[in-house]
Amino acid sequence: MSAPSTTKTSPDLAGRDLTLDLARIVCVLLVIVIHLLQVGIGRGPDGALVTSRPAEEQSWFDAATWVGQVMPLFFVVGGFASAAGWESWRRRGGDAAGFVRTRTLRLAQPAWPLFVFFAVVLSVAVLIGAPSDLVAAAAVGAGSPLWFLAAYLLCQALVPLMVGLHARAPRATVLGLLAGVVAVDALRFSTGISEIGLLNLLFVWPLAQQLGFWYRDGWFARRSALALVAIAALCYALLWPLTAWGPYSTSMLGNLNPPTLPLVLLGVAQACILCLLRPALERVMRVRWVRGFSFVLGSRLMTIYLWHLPVILVITGLTLLIPGAAPEPASPAWWWSRPLMFVVVLAAVLALSLLIARWEALGTLGATPAPGVVALAWACAFIPPFVVMEWFLSLGSAVLGAVLLGVAVLLLRHRRFARQPVAQSVGSQA
Known part of the structure; x- marks a missing residue:
């Protein structure tokens, strides 16, 4: 069935599970906290510039990642929302191309100004002759969260297919994805070719998304509290032999790119x-100011996620200009400065979002382009974050991203590329 000729993107909160919105917000805020603990830039006792990754140097870091690595949960929650969105889209007569178009825009539009920013800043750094090693280190750090765009774009493109498989054979689909995860890991570690692990982009994150479908179906809710505790405990227990005797890193951060089997176990436990x-979360969300706070952050969540590391680096750079404001990384003063830095960074990102969050809002869209155009636009959106994930952020990858993401947005929004509206319009999409 053809996609609607016009698409309004105003949210429909009826029947929405607000606890999942809160979970998604907590995940992003925790990512900010983790990055604040990893970015160590300050002055040493002699006044010289010191850079390090303080959290990773601590003996407790690996164990902390077993709790703090929340990206599997983000994909579980995203799976719940994606299944609900696909069902709503289909009910209003939309097709897979239209769904992938809107989901791609929701990621490509906020990412485009970020890549433009990186391209401009890195170009200026080259022109003024800034130290190349310092610029490269800052670029690698600022671009590190962008892997998420590639993984999530892939999952979103697969939603129509995976929801259909879930409806027909939910257990077989999960087992098939799990077998793919194990097979890729086995091939990767037996050959020593780490690039083989990239194939798990097709299995690990879609499997976590699939768990979100199960969550939406009520599978987890139908389990007793004791059963849920037992399943979560078993998943964590299995992590111990996998990391102690198996080939996996004891740090869940080390298992992130390429993604591996331990992240699947984390996803099940976190669900x-x-x-x-x-x-408990439902009771929290009944508090009026919490709902308001969640709405403000939730409506700007992609902007917050994408821009928080550049903001951290900018604010950290400014502290270097203020005597005594940039303590030596990993010193007691540095650790005590982290809560204040969190408040300052969050306030700065929210202020920045007033200028750029409009890129998160889709507004009213015209008719969906032909499937081939949508596929091309999706590829243009996918390539830049994938390149950054594999070869890190640089001037070249920033310029590539600025160009390709601009092309993606143009292809998906401009009426020149839209299909002719159907004779009987299905109506507007809420």
């Missing part, structure tokens, strides 16, 4: 824990 916490 169980989320279900256990749901009654």
Whole structure:
């Protein structure tokens, strides 16, 4: 069935599970906290510039990642939302091309100004002759969260297919994805070719998304509290032999890119824990100011995620200009400065979002372009973050991203590329 000729993107909150919105916000805020603990730039006792990754130097860091690595949960929650969005889209007569178009725009539009920013800043750095090693280190750090765009774009493109497979054979689909994860890991570690692990972009994150479908179906809610605790405990217990005797890193950060089997176990455990916490989260979301705070952050969440590391680096750079404001990384003063830095960074990102968050809003869209155009636009959106994920952020990858993401947005929004509206318009999409 053809996609609607016009698409309004105003949210429909009826039947929305607000606890999942809160979970998504907590995940992003925790990512900010983790990055604040990893970015160590300050002055040493002699006044010289010191750079390090303080959190990773601590003996507790690996163990902390077993709790703090929340990206699997983000994909679980995203799976819930994607299944609901696809069902709503289909109910209003939309097709797969239209769905992928809107989901791609939701990621490409906020990412485009960020890549433009990186291209401009890195170009200026080259022109003024800034130290290349310092610029490269800052670029690598600022671009590190962009892997998420590639992984999430891939998952979103697969939603129509995976929802259909889930409806027909939910268990077989999960087992098939799990077998793919194990097979890729086995081939990667037996050959020593780490690039083979990239194939798990097709298995690990879609499997976490698939868990979100199960969550939406009520599978986790139908389990007793004791069963959920047991499943979560078993998943964590399995991580120990996999990391102690198996080939996997004891740090869940080390298992992130390429993604590996331990992240699947984390996803299952985190889905169980989320279900256990749901009654408490529901009570929290009944508090009016919490709902308001969640709405403000939730409506700017992609902007916050994409821009928080550049903002951290800019604010850290400014502290270097203020005597005594940039303590030596990993010193007691540096650790005590982290809560204040979190507040300052969050306030700065929210202020920045007033200028650029409009790129998160899709507004009213015209008719969906032909499937081939949507596929081309999706590829243009996928390539830049994938390149950054593999070869890190540089001037070349920033310029490439600025160009390709601009092309993607143009292809998906400009009426020149839209299909002719159907004779009987399905109506507007909420």
